[in-house]
Amino acid sequence: xxxxxxxxxxxxxxxxxxxxxxxxxxxxxxxxxxxxxxxxxxxxxxxxxxxxxxxxxxxxxxxxxxxxxxxxxxxxxxxxxxxxxxxxxxxxxxxxxxxxxxxxxxxxxxxxxxxxxxxxxxxxxxxxxxxxxxxxxxxxxxxxxxxxxxxxxxxxxxxxxxxxxxxxxxx
Numbered sequence: 807x808x809x810x811x812x813x814x815x816x817x818x819x820x821x822x823x824x825x826x827x828x829x830x831x832x833x834x835x836x837x838x839x840x841x842x843x844x845x846x847x848x849x850x851x852x853x854x855x856x857x858x859x860x861x862x863x864x865x866x867x868x869x870x871x872x873x874x875x876x877x878x879x880x881x882x883x884x885x886x887x888x889x890x891x892x893x894x895x896x897x898x899x900x901x902x903x904x905x906x907x908x909x910x911x912x913x914x915x916x917x918x919x920x921x922x923x924x925x926x927x928x929x930x931x932x933x934x935x936x937x938x939x940x941x942x943x944x945x946x947x948x949x950x951x952x953x954x955x956x957x958x959x960x961x962x963x964x965x966x967x968x969x970x971x972x973x974x975x976x977x
Contacts, residue, residue: 838865845904852907857900860886861893864919878914884923894918941969 840846840863850858861883868879881904885893893900897916904913937945945965952958 840866844908848907852904854896854899854903857883857893857896860889861900862923864921866913879912880915880917881913882917882919884919884921886923890918935970937966937969942966945969 835842835846845852845863845866849861849863852858853861864882864884866879866881881901883893883900893916900916901913905911945962948965949958949961952961
C-alpha cells in the first residue's frame with residue numbers, strides 16, 4: 807500500500823523570527839489584554855524618558871462596561887526596583903504618551919504591577935577598543951584628500967569607529 811500523504815510545503819524564503827513566533831505569542835498576549843504586540847515591541851518609542859528604560863508593559867485590563875470599545879483600559883507596568891514612586895507620580899504622562907502614540911484613548915489609567923522587572927536584562931554591552939596607531943594612520947591617509955575640513959573630520963571619525971568595531975581584523 808503506497809503512502810498518499812502529501813509532502814510538506816517547502817518555503818524557499820527567509821522568515822522573520824517575529825513572524826514565526828507570532829502564532830505562539832499572540833494567544834499569550836491576548837490573555838494579558840493586548841490585542842497586538844505593538845505596545846510591547848515599541849515601548850522604547852512609546853514611553854517618555856526615563857520610563858522607556860525603567861518600566862515595561864505587563865498587561866491591559868479592560869473595564870467590563872466597555873467590552874465593545876477599545877478605550878479606557880488600565881495599563882499595568884512592571885517597574886524597576888526603587889522607581890515605583892516616580893512611575894506612579896508620572897502615570898498620567900505615561901498614559902498620555904501611550905494614547906498619543908496610538909492616536910486614541912487606549913489607556914485611561916496606569917498602575918504598577920507586582921511582577922518584578924530588571925531593566926536592561928536583555929541588553930548586551932559592547933566592548934570598545936582604541937584604534938591602533940596603524941589604523942589611525944590608515945584612516946587619516948584615506949581622508950586626507952577631502953577638501954572640506956568638517957567632512958574630512960566626520961569621515962575620519964566614522965573610519966575610526968568602523969575600525970574599532972572590527973577588532974578581530976588585524977593587519
